[in-house]
Amino acid sequence: MGLCETFRRLGRFAAALLLLISLLGFGPGAAQAYDNPDLLPDHPTPVIDLAKALSDGQRASLETTLNAFEASSGWKLRVLSQYDRTPGLAVKEFWGLDERSLVLVADPRGGNLLNFNVGDALFALMPRTFWVELQTRYGNQYYVREHGEDGSIVDALSAVQGCLERGGCQVVPGLPQEQWLLTFCTSLLGGLIVGFAAYPRKEGHTVEWAWVLLLSPLWGILFIVFGLGPVVTRTSDWLPISRNCLGFLAAALAAYLIAQQTVGRSRLSDQGSGDT
Numbered sequence: 001m002g003l004c005e006t007f008r009r010l011g012r013f014a015a016a017l018l019l020l021i022s023l024l025g026f027g028p029g030a031a032q033a034y035d036n037p038d039l040l041p042d043h044p045t046p047v048i049d050l051a052k053a054l055s056d057g058q059r060a061s062l063e064t065t066l067n068a069f070e071a072s073s074g075w076k077l078r079v080l081s082q083y084d085r086t087p088g089l090a091v092k093e094f095w096g097l098d099e100r101s102l103v104l105v106a107d108p109r110g111g112n113l114l115n116f117n118v119g120d121a122l123f124a125l126m127p128r129t130f131w132v133e134l135q136t137r138y139g140n141q142y143y144v145r146e147h148g149e150d151g152s153i154v155d156a157l158s159a160v161q162g163c164l165e166r167g168g169c170q171v172v173p174g175l176p177q178e179q180w181l182l183t184f185c186t187s188l189l190g191g192l193i194v195g196f197a198a199y200p201r202k203e204g205h206t207v208e209w210a211w212v213l214l215l216s217p218l219w220g221i222l223f224i225v226f227g228l229g230p231v232v233t234r235t236s237d238w239l240p241i242s243r244n245c246l247g248f249l250a251a252a253l254a255a256y257l258i259a260q261q262t263v264g265r266s267r268l269s270d271q272g273s274g275d276t
Contacts, residue, residue: 037090046070048091051081053106053149062154075122075164076101077157081149083109102160106153113152114139125168126160133172134159175235183227183240184247190223191248195255223248 041048046066047059054062066077078095080086080103087094097103103117114135137143138156147155163169197211197219227248231240 036085036087037094039085039087040090040094046077046095047079048087049079049081050085050087051083051106051108051149053081053153055150058150058154062157066157069161073164074100076119077160078103079106079153079157080104081106081153083107104153104156106149108144108149111141112136112139113141113144113149114156126163127170130163130169130172137172137176171230171233173234175231175237175240179230179234180240183230184244186222187227187244187248188251190219190221190227191251191253192255193219193222194248195252195257196259198252199256199259 039048039050045063047054047063049059062079066079070076076095076097078091078097078101080091082105086107091097091103095101095103097117097119099119099121101117101119102122105115105117106113107115112135116131116135118131134156138152138159144152159172159174162173193215194212197215198207198209200206201208201211223244227244228241231244
């Protein structure tokens with residue numbers, strides 16, 4: 001019992017010590033940064049660049065663009081870059097944020113540079129999946145490494161402005177090269193499935209349509225949903241669509257010929273062994 005009582009006293013002492021430290025203000029500095037109006041500029045501006053992600057010229061140009069866009073459309077687009085210091089909740093009153101406001105927060109300390117504080121009116125035009133895709137496309141480490149933090153910020157805002165001007169978007173406009181390659185690969189895979197399904201399994205048959213139809217859910221998802229869907233919803237350019245269609249047809253033809261040739265050899269070999 002004496003040992004248990006000693007542990008209880010030590011636990012109460014440690015809890016009291018932690019409470020005293022927090023009251024004296026010796027806790028982690030990050031907790032003090034949630035509402036720090038001292039970091040706000042002394043003049044109205046849509047851009048607060050504490051992390052110095054933008055050059056002076058870029059910041060001035062972005063301020064002009066965002067102010068003009070707000071005057072013409074009524075949408076408030078704001079930028080906050082931060083690193084070890086942040087004004088936190090103080091920006092809400094400083095910018096007068098409401099349901100028609102968007103705050104792009106650029107913070108390189110996480111795995112992704114970009115975060116978005118989105119007003120409810122924006123969600124009505126662009127769903128949550130749009131903002132997730134916007135973050136992963138322009139805020140990932142590879143994009144930041146290639147285009148810089150300033151490029152990620154400017155490109156993400158340009159995509160949002162373009163969608164607001166056209167009345168909203170379900171997906172982020174534009175088709176990056178790596179995303180097109182993924183759709184092209186799924187188109188090829190869908191074509192391979194069609195080709196292997198269509199090769200004749202019986203004498204006198206040219207195409208096994210029954211097998212093609214039987215496997216249509218599989219190759220249809222690969223080619224139509226994952227091969228063409230992301231392309232037609234993000235760009236009106238016919239070139240990637242044509243490439244995916246040609247890749248699908250070429251893969252189907254190649255798989256058909258390979259399967260047909262393999263089956264033909266197998267039949268010849270069976271006939272030879274039977275004659276022997």
